[in-house]
Amino acid sequence: MSPLDSLAAALTQRKQQHLYRSRPLLESAQGARVCVDGKNYHNFCSNDYLGLANHPQVIAAFQQAANDYGVGSGGSHLVCGHSRLHHQLEEELAAFTGRDRVLLFSTGYMANLGIINALVGKQDAVFEDKLNHASLLDGGLLSGAKFQRFLHNDVASLAKKLSASTATRKLIVVDGVFSMDGDCAPLTELAALAQQQNAWLMVDDAHGFGVLGEQGAGCAEHFQLDQQQLPILMATLGKAAGSFGAFVAGSEVLIETLIQFARPYIYTTALPPAVAAASLASLAVIRDDRARRQKLQHLIGHFKQQAQAQGIALMPSDTAIQPLLIGDSAKALAISQALAAQGFMVGAIRPPTVPNNTARLRITLTADHSEQHINDLVVALAQIMAELC
Structure with missing residues (x-):
């Protein structure tokens, strides 16, 4: 096997394991709403926690x-x-x-x-x-x-x-x-x-x-x-x-x-x-502008309350990073893709970023979000998980 063939085999294996990564093409500024690959999404995977990237x-x-x-x-x-x-x-x-x-x-x-x-x-x-x-x-x-x-x-x-x-x-x-x-x-x-x-x-x-x-x-x-x-x-x-x-x-x-x-x-x-x-x-x-942090903290609490009301068991976190443990990489990817189809960007985090069998959705909240954004996400997530899990 040539060096290039060995690289290609490793890439094929990664795809088969549902661990292959692709780069979304961002076509807008960061925010609660973004345009990626020509489609608009509610953005729940950014680390721009205070909404300052486009301030x-x-x-x-x-x-x-x-x-x-x-x-x-x-x-x-x-x-x-x-x-x-x-x-x-x-x-x-x-x-x-x-x-x-x-x-x-x-x-x-x-x-x-x-x-x-x-x-x-x-x-x-x-x-x-x-x-x-x-x-x-x-x-x-x-x-x-x-x-x-x-x-x-x-x-x-x-x-x-x-x-x-x-x-x-x-x-x-x-x-x-x-x-x-x-x-x-x-x-x-x-x-x-x-x-x-x-x-x-x-x-x-x-x-x-x-x-x-x-x-x-x-x-x-x-x-x-x-x-x-x-x-x-x-x-x-x-x-x-x-x-x-x-x-x-x-x-x-x-x-x-x-x-x-x-x-x-x-x-x-x-x-x-x-x-x-x-x-x-x-x-x-x-x-x-302390109000931005205060709003973010409010939204974190609101998201956790709404998730609990829908029976969504989040991992324990009081920060803007709110992970939902799925376990199986293929299932985590499928849920992420189903959310994207409904207009929500939520990253499916898989090994080797996290340990084996701990694939998850990494939901991040920002001060640019609203309660309605969160309510819509939770409803969509509950529906998708009921179908796929």
């Missing part, structure tokens, strides 16, 4: 910065790409998260690879929740440190592994809000355990930043953890912030270490300045 203030800031700075940044942050807008965004994010400093990265995936690999190596150990995002798992595996996974949200499981470790440095890594389950990590207990075991705690707050906390500062604010308790706080700007990129917040020493040793930061062209300007504008909305 007029964010768009205006992007356009003005593009006029002032052009499009490309021209180089890495350490060469000639670090603009005043990048620097201002780092300073405002540091103040917003209550940390000494912030460092911008081009993507969350790059941030996680860069942070973990800059902090631990062969003499060290990294401990990760079994349901961590792929970028965190890859970062741990690539670091060369002894890589250990503990049971999901099981502090006792982690404590046992930490106590047995003789590593020079110990790094605990978790999602703040787990992207496929929607539940939160027990950060208060994890922070206490990390201090007891002289370990670092790193949290990927991609799905909490902008949404959780009174001010929207995310998991650290929600659990009231300061920089000493949660020394490595990473979050993305492409979800609730409606922009693009990622950042890590922490101490002066942490940020300077990453500038010197985080390869995905050093060797990557900086984000376009206009993207930083858009993020500054979205950060202002997050700070000033």
Whole structure:
């Protein structure tokens, strides 16, 4: 069998297992209603939780910065790409998260690879929740440190592994809000355990930043953890912030270490300045417009109530990520396709994104939705599940 034939066989196998992925062609701005492949849908699979990706203030800031700075940044942050807008965004994010400093990265995936690999190596150990995002798992595996996974949200499981470790440095890594389950990590207990075991705690707050906390500062604010308790706080700007990129917040020493040793930061062209300007504008909305978070929280409660009334058993989650466990990949895909036929975009999440036999519908809510949008989705979902399940 030739190399290309072996690739084709792997693709065929993936199709047969109902695990093949295709790219929907988006033909509109993000929102509660989108046009995909020429058809309009109610959008229940976006991570634009606060509806800021198409916010007029964010768009205006992007356009003005593009006029002032052009499009490309021209180089890495350490060469000639670090603009005043990048620097201002780092300073405002540091103040917003209550940390000494912030460092911008081009993507969350790059941030996680860069942070973990800059902090631990062969003499060290990294401990990760079994349901961590792929970028965190890859970062741990690539670091060369002894890589250990503990049971999901099981502090006792982690404590046992930490106590047995003789590593020079110990790094605990978790999602703040787990992207496929929607539940939160027990950060208060994890922070206490990390201090007891002289370990670092790193949290990927991609799905909490902008949404959780009174001010929207995310998991650290929600659990009231300061920089000493949660020394490595990473979050993305492409979800609730409606922009693009990622950042890590922490101490002066942490940020300077990453500038010197985080390869995905050093060797990557900086984000376009206009993207930083858009993020500054979205950060202002997050700070000033609490009504968006309040509306989102109301809609989460409304969706759970309506689902319960229709006998739809959701996985336990109080966040904007509301998963419905199906189990079988073919069935999850069939339900997603049936929803699409009725005008609802809901992603069917299948292995390897989730463990085998845990395929699910990942329903995400945003502040752009209305109660009527949710009511219509739940009615359609109940009808389809009655037919297919």
